[in-house]
Amino acid sequence: MKWVCLVLLALLLSPPLAHAQRGAKNQAALVKEGERLYSARRYREAADTLKKAYEASPDPRILYNIARAYEQVGDxxxxxxxxxxxxxxxxxxxDPLLxxxxxxxxxxxxxxxxxxxxxxxxxxxxxxRLQDEADAARKQAEAEQETARRAEENSQRQQQAEYQRAQNSYRRTRLAAFVLGGVSVASVGTGILFGLQARDARKKFDAATQLEDKESAADSTRGKALVADTGFGVGLAAAIGAIILYPKEGPPAQGEVRMTVAPQGLGAGMEVSF
Known part of the structure; x- marks a missing residue:
């Protein structure tokens, strides 16, 4: 019975001893590999290998070598x-020196x-600081772009308004020229009509044999001739005005600048359209 107990005790103790021997052997191999990697300047691999050696069998000296390897790496x-x-x-x-x-x-x-x-x-x-400066520059650029955009929109509105005013001015001037042309035609027509009547009255004056008839024909001739002359004068003036006012070119286009004759012939004017 005593012999059996001794055998059991040996069986229980033998595995830890064998494990310790294997761990020491494994540690030695890992330490040697770590030293080789360290000499080859493969410091991080050496540190990883020495960590495995420390896990196999803890030894403070291995920690020191791991620290040296990490120091060489720069960690x-x-x-x-x-x-x-x-x-x-x-x-x-x-070792106190270590x-x-x-x-x-x-x-x-x-x-x-x-x-x-x-x-x-x-x-x-x-x-x-650089990021703040970049953000400030970006915001300033965005603000300048927004300002430029608004200025462009305002400029376009102004150009559109100027263009509309130029169009309206063109239409009014053209209408006034047509009106004066109509007045000219009507006045000349009136002058021709009364001129013919004045000629007929003159014939009656020449054909009259009595003083009373001659005076009546003379008065009629003078009156009709005066109306005819007035009609021709008004027609001529209206025709000149129509020629002056009538636009020499077509409707203004956007962005167009051209010289025009000022109304009523008072020198030259500049008409601008946008």
Missing amino acids: LRESMNHYNQFISTSSGET VKRAHSAVERLRLLIDKEEQQQVAVDAERK
Whole structure:
């Protein structure tokens, strides 16, 4: 019975011992691979390999080497974390020189990290300043574009109003010319009619044998001749006015500027349409 108990105890103890031996063997291989990668300057891969070695069999010295590998990579925070972990897990058996170097490395890395953070703050501030300037410039450009758009719309409205005024002026001037032309035709027609009547009255005057008839014919001749002359004069004046007022060109087009004769012949004027 006693012999059976000893065998069972050996069976219970043997697996952990074998596992520990395998872990130590695996750790040694991983540490050697980590050293090879470190020598090849493949620092991040070396750090990952040494982490696996530490998991296989924790050893504070491995943490120190992991910290060194991260420092070579430039991952200052991860390096400082592993230096601190090495310091906290060190015991009296740990090489004091490594502990001292770890403390020095922590202080050095802290200064570098502080400097890096200050530089990052400066970079962020400069980036924000540039972004603010870009936003201000963009807003100013948008405001200028809006101002230009409104100015363009206002200019177009003014041009349209000027164009409409020019069109109305053209129509009024043309209508006035037509009216004067009509007056001219009517006046000349009246002058011709009364001129013919004056000629008939003159014939009656020449044919009359009595004084009373001659005086009556003379008065009729003078009256009709006066009306005929007046009609011809008004017709001529109206014709001249119509010629002066009638537009020499077609209706104004947008953006067109041309010289025109001022109304009633008083010099030259400029007609502008937009």
